[in-house]
Amino acid sequence: xxxxxxxxxxxxxxxxxxxxxxxxxxxxxxxxxxxxxxxxxxxxxxxxxxxxxxxxxxxxxxxxxxxxxxxxxxxxxxxxxxxxxxxxxxxxxxxxxxxxxxxxxxxxxxxxxxxxxxxxxxxxxxxxxxxxxxxxxxxxxxxx
Numbered sequence: 001x002x003x004x005x006x007x008x009x010x011x012x013x014x015x016x017x018x019x020x021x022x023x024x025x026x027x028x029x030x031x032x033x034x035x036x037x038x039x040x041x042x043x044x045x046x047x048x049x050x051x052x053x054x055x056x057x058x059x060x061x062x063x064x065x066x067x068x069x070x071x072x073x074x075x076x077x078x079x080x081x082x083x084x085x086x087x088x089x090x091x092x093x094x095x096x097x098x099x100x101x102x103x104x105x106x107x108x109x110x111x112x113x114x115x116x117x118x119x120x121x122x123x124x125x126x127x128x129x130x131x132x133x134x135x136x137x138x139x140x141x142x143x144x
Contacts (some may be wrong), residue, residue, distance in 0.1 A: 016127025017074070023117050024072035027084060031065030048094060063087050071121070074130020081121035088115040 034041045038057055045053035060106040070080045092111035098104040100123070 007075070012127055012128045013129075016121075016124070017129035020074060020077070020121065020130070021072045023081075023084075023114065023121070024068040026114065027064040027068030028072070031061050031063075031068060035061045035065065044095070050094070074126035074132050077126035077130060077132050078122050081118040085115040085122065087117035088112070088118065092106065 001053075026061040034057060040052045045056045050056055064087075067080050067084045067087070070076060071084060088111045092108045092115075092124050096104045096111060099108060122139070
């Protein structure tokens with residue numbers, strides 16, 4: 001199969017949509033968990049010495065839940081994936097930096113791996129099955 005055929009097939013594949021949904025799931029689940037049980041998250045934020053823990057909780061819920069839903073649907077995908085990648089690295093460094101603790105090391109590496117997957121979305125975009133692609137098809141139809 002030549003490169004042009006492979007690229008065309010990949011652009012029409014459902015794989016990017018499945019990947020986006022799988023990446024988004026952890027953010028959506030985590031955002032809902034924080035929203036439903038804010039006390040634990042506020043306590044955790046306080047335990048690492050960050051100021052304004054309630055504000056940090058609201059920001060985390062907005063980023064995780066809002067960003068997760070936008071990523072899953074493919075809305076402003078590259079920008080959202082970049083923001084979630086940065087969020088993942090920052091939270092790894094701030095909250096999971098006790099690398100001598102096996103559990104913290106696993107969480108640290110998970111966040112770094114998620115950032116890597118999100119950077120792939122930044123590089124290659126949302127794919128065919130996304131709100132972004134739908135908008136591009138509408139623009140193409142209007143231009144024709």
